[in-house]
Amino acid sequence: MPLAGFTRSQVAVTGTDIAVAVAGSGPPLLLLHGFPQTMAMWHRVAPLLTDHFTVVCADLRGYGDSSKPAGLPDHSNYSKRALAQDMADLMDALGVARFAVCGHDRGGRVAHRLALDHPGRVSGLCVIDIAPTLDMYTATDMAFAKAYYHWFHLIQPTPLPETMIGGNPLPYLHHKLGGWGTVGLAQIEPQALAEYERCFVLPGTIHAICEDYRASAGIDLEHDRESRARVEKIACDTLVLWGERGVEDGENEDREHPEQRQQPAGLKQASSHARDTKI
Numbered sequence: 001m002p003l004a005g006f007t008r009s010q011v012a013v014t015g016t017d018i019a020v021a022v023a024g025s026g027p028p029l030l031l032l033h034g035f036p037q038t039m040a041m042w043h044r045v046a047p048l049l050t051d052h053f054t055v056v057c058a059d060l061r062g063y064g065d066s067s068k069p070a071g072l073p074d075h076s077n078y079s080k081r082a083l084a085q086d087m088a089d090l091m092d093a094l095g096v097a098r099f100a101v102c103g104h105d106r107g108g109r110v111a112h113r114l115a116l117d118h119p120g121r122v123s124g125l126c127v128i129d130i131a132p133t134l135d136m137y138t139a140t141d142m143a144f145a146k147a148y149y150h151w152f153h154l155i156q157p158t159p160l161p162e163t164m165i166g167g168n169p170l171p172y173l174h175h176k177l178g179g180w181g182t183v184g185l186a187q188i189e190p191q192a193l194a195e196y197e198r199c200f201v202l203p204g205t206i207h208a209i210c211e212d213y214r215a216s217a218g219i220d221l222e223h224d225r226e227s228r229a230r231v232e233k234i235a236c237d238t239l240v241l242w243g244e245r246g247v248e249d250g251e252n253e254d255r256e257h258p259e260q261r262q263q264p265a266g267l268k269q270a271s272s273h274a275r276d277t278k279i
Contacts, residue, residue, distance in 0.1 A: 002043030002191055003057060005050075010065070013089035015077060019065035020090060021057045024050030027123070028096045030087060031057045034105020034129070035209060036176050038064030040195040041104065056094065060110060061086050062208025064199045071158070071211035078211035079219045084114035088121055100124035106212060109133060109220075112234070116227055119235040126239040133216050134224040150176070154213035162206050173200045 006021035021039060029049060033041045039057040046055050059066040061083050071078055087110065091099055100123050103111030108127035115122045136144070136151075145152065154161050165172050173196060178185045185193060199205060 002040040002195055003046060005047065006055075006057065011090050011093045013086050013093065015082070016061050016067040016069055016086060018061065018067075018086055018090050019059040020094075021046075022054065022094070023047070024053050024055045026051075026053045028091070028094075028099035029053040029055050030091065030099050030101040030111075031055065032060060032087070032101065032103035032107025032110055033057075033063065034103075034107050035063075035212070036173055036200060037105075037196055038199050040064075040192045043189075043192055053100075054096075056091070056096075056099070058087060058090060059199075060107060060212075062205065062212060065202075068202070068204030068208040070204075071207065071214065074219055075211055075215040076219050078208065078215040079223065080109050080113040080215070081117060081220075081223055082215075083110045083212075084117055087114055088118050091121070097121070098123050100126075102126040102128070103130075104128040105130060109216070113220075113223070115234045115236060115238075116232050122236050124237050124239075125234060126241065129242045132224065134221055134228075137217065137221065151213060151217070154210045155217040158207065158210065161210050165206050169201050169206065170197055173197065 003021045003023075006023040008019070008021045010017045011020055019039070023046070031039070031042045031046060033039055039059050042057050046057055049055050062068045062078060069077060076082060087101070091097075098121055101111045101114055103109070103126070105128070108130040111125060111127055112130070112132075115125045136148075153164075174185060177188060177193070177196065188196075
C-alpha cells in the first residue's frame with residue numbers, strides 16, 4: 001500500500017471518520033488530494049518531506065477510506081466548509097493547533113476554505129491546479145465546458161450520474177486519471193493506480209464524489225459570495241502552483257488551461273517562477 005512507513009488510522013470527527021496517515025517530525029503539514037485520487041497521490045512526495053515536517057495525509061470525506069455519508073438535500077455535508085471543518089477537527093484530534101496545508105484540485109478548494117474559515121489555525125497555504133470555483137462557473141464557455149464536462153455531469157440529480165458511472169466504474173476512473181494533460185496511465189505507478197481503483201469502487205464513493213461536485217455548484221458558491229461580500233482575505237503566506245500541461249486540446253497544444261484564464265497576469269508570473277523553484 002502507498003505511503004509505507006506512515007502510521008495509518010481512522011479519526012472520528014463531526015459527522016464522519018477521516019482516514020489519515022502520519023510520519024516525520026517538525027512543523028505540521030497537512031496534504032489534501034484531489035479528484036479522483038486519495039491520499040495515495042502523495043506517495044512519492046510525502047516521504048521526501050518527513051525529514052523537515054510532521055506530514056499528515058488525509059482522505060477527504062467521501063474519498064479513499066474516509067466515511068461516505070449520504071448527501072443531504074442541500075449537499076451541505078459535502079460543502080468545502082464541512083470538509084474544511086473535518087480537517088480542523090482532525091488536526092485537533094492529533095493535538096495540532098496550527099499547521100500549514102497544501103491541497104491539489106478538490107483538496108486545494110478545501111484548503112482555501114480552511115484558510116478562510118480558520119485563519120488562526122493555518123500558518124501557510126499552497127494550492128495546486130485550482131482557480132476560485134465561483135469565477136470558474138461565472139466564466140463558463142464552450143472550451144471550459146468541454147474540458148471540465150464532469151463539473152456539469154456530476155452535479156446532475158442523484159441517481160443519474162451515480163448509475164451511469166457505477167455501471168462500469170473503472171474505465172471512467174482511468175479516463176479521468178489519464179485525460180488531463182497526459183496520454184493514458186503510464187505516468188501513474190501501479191501501486192497508486194491499484195489504490196485508486198480499490199477506493200473508487202468502495203460502496204458510497206461515487207455518490208460522495210457527486211455530492212462533492214453538487215456542493216461546489218450550489219452551497220459552496222453561496223459561501224464564496226458571502227466571503228467576498230465580507231471582503232475575507234487569506235491571512236497567511238500563500239503559494240499558487242499549476243502544471244504547464246494541465247488540460248490541453250489535442251488539436252491545439254497552445255490552448256490555455258481553462259483555469260489559467262482566471263489568473264491575473266502578475267499571479268501567473270509568480271506561479272511560473274515558483275514552479276521552477278526547488279521547494
